[in-house]
Amino acid sequence: MEALEPADFERAARARLPAETWDFVQGGSGAERTLAANRAQFEQARLRPRTMVDVSTTDQRLTLLGSPLSTPIGIAPVAYHQLFHPEGETATARAAGRAGALMVAGIFASRTLESIAEAATGPLWLQLYWLRRRDALAALVERAEAVGFRALVLTVDAPRIGRRLRDARNGFAVPAHIRAVNLDPSLMAASHRADAGSSGIADHAKEQFDPTLTWADLAWLRERSSLPIVLKGILTAEDARLAAEHGVDAVVVSNHGGRQLDGALPTLSALPEVVAATPPDLPVLLDGGVRTGTDVALAVALGARAVLIGRPILWGLAADGENGVARVLDLLKTELDDTLALLGRPRLADLDPTAVVR
Ligand SMILES: Cc1cc2nc3c(=O)[nH]c(=O)nc-3n(C[C@H](O)[C@H](O)[C@H](O)COP(=O)(O)O)c2cc1C
Numbered sequence: 001m002e003a004l005e006p007a008d009f010e011r012a013a014r015a016r017l018p019a020e021t022w023d024f025v026q027g028g029s030g031a032e033r034t035l036a037a038n039r040a041q042f043e044q045a046r047l048r049p050r051t052m053v054d055v056s057t058t059d060q061r062l063t064l065l066g067s068p069l070s071t072p073i074g075i076a077p078v079a080y081h082q083l084f085h086p087e088g089e090t091a092t093a094r095a096a097g098r099a100g101a102l103m104v105a106g107i108f109a110s111r112t113l114e115s116i117a118e119a120a121t122g123p124l125w126l127q128l129y130w131l132r133r134r135d136a137l138a139a140l141v142e143r144a145e146a147v148g149f150r151a152l153v154l155t156v157d158a159p160r161i162g163r164r165l166r167d168a169r170n171g172f173a174v175p176a177h178i179r180a181v182n183l184d185p186s187l188m189a190a191s192h193r194a195d196a197g198s199s200g201i202a203d204h205a206k207e208q209f210d211p212t213l214t215w216a217d218l219a220w221l222r223e224r225s226s227l228p229i230v231l232k233g234i235l236t237a238e239d240a241r242l243a244a245e246h247g248v249d250a251v252v253v254s255n256h257g258g259r260q261l262d263g264a265l266p267t268l269s270a271l272p273e274v275v276a277a278t279p280p281d282l283p284v285l286l287d288g289g290v291r292t293g294t295d296v297a298l299a300v301a302l303g304a305r306a307v308l309i310g311r312p313i314l315w316g317l318a319a320d321g322e323n324g325v326a327r328v329l330d331l332l333k334t335e336l337d338d339t340l341a342l343l344g345r346p347r348l349a350d351l352d353p354t355a356v357v358r
């Protein structure tokens, strides 16, 4: 059967993936309240369509941190794409290129930065965690810049890993043959075994993530790279203001797909305060629960310049590799295009808060 919506890939992926990998993807932290709330906010919001507008051409193109994109729909950073397909991140990068979409590769990518860059035909950003081993971080930043990555995305909502009960119950550990190849194996060993009542992911973070990260540390990153710096995991006006004051180039409103602080604000609810607290020239992105073209339009109307998609990309990758990811992106782009036309707001710039009732 032909896939007509991203959810069709969700079913296909579930059928293919080992149960503990499925739980790792779909799960959130704690009682999964934030995971559910991300979706609930999109489901409850309503659009206010305008009529008698010439929508013979619609346009979802934009420029983000200097890079032209065909769509405001980008790929969120996710660890270990080889959990989902043997080609891993190179398949994802090729699909992003076909769609003219941004790809954010993760620090725990299972393919080298060099091979991802070679596969990519569109803009790539690199996501970082604040590792205790700052020398490893510095080396990674240098490599990323050398092969053409265009921004650094520092994830700031993970001083430790949220309590993910599914992973703890499954004793989830990253299989030995799938590796975060851009980092020294000695830094990654804990990911590949799980202590009782924990997961390899949580144990690894406890060992390697530096929870002392504060605003003053951004200077260290600035010194090491001329690339734009993006902070991922901002949910409040206070932090948005601090990000702007510290010269950050963009922020991602994110609760890590409901995988970190359970009970944290859903991202669509946090977006307006973050947008209000940031200067107009500082791009605000959003991720968490974006599943349809309508969701993309809602986020853009409330001030997001672009959205990132996490789990649906992995569904496409698990179901059919590069072609699956390309199809998921294509479906979302088509849905957004239909939404812009039927809403009477044919360009992204036509989307503003008057398009939404919440
Ligand atoms: C399996 C999985 C792994 C993830 N790994 C990372 C990661 O390594 N770094 C990071 O910043 N975010 C990571 N995330 C969070 C995503 O970047 C993103 O914030 C989230 O998935 C967006 O929500 P969505 O899945 O509802 O679209 C991961 C998410 C999932 C589902």
Ligand SMILES: CCCCC(=O)C(=O)O
Pocket: 079, 108, 201, 202, 204, 205, 256, 259
């Ligand atoms: C230590 C790997 C963390 C991956 C991650 O961020 C996630 O699973 O959400």
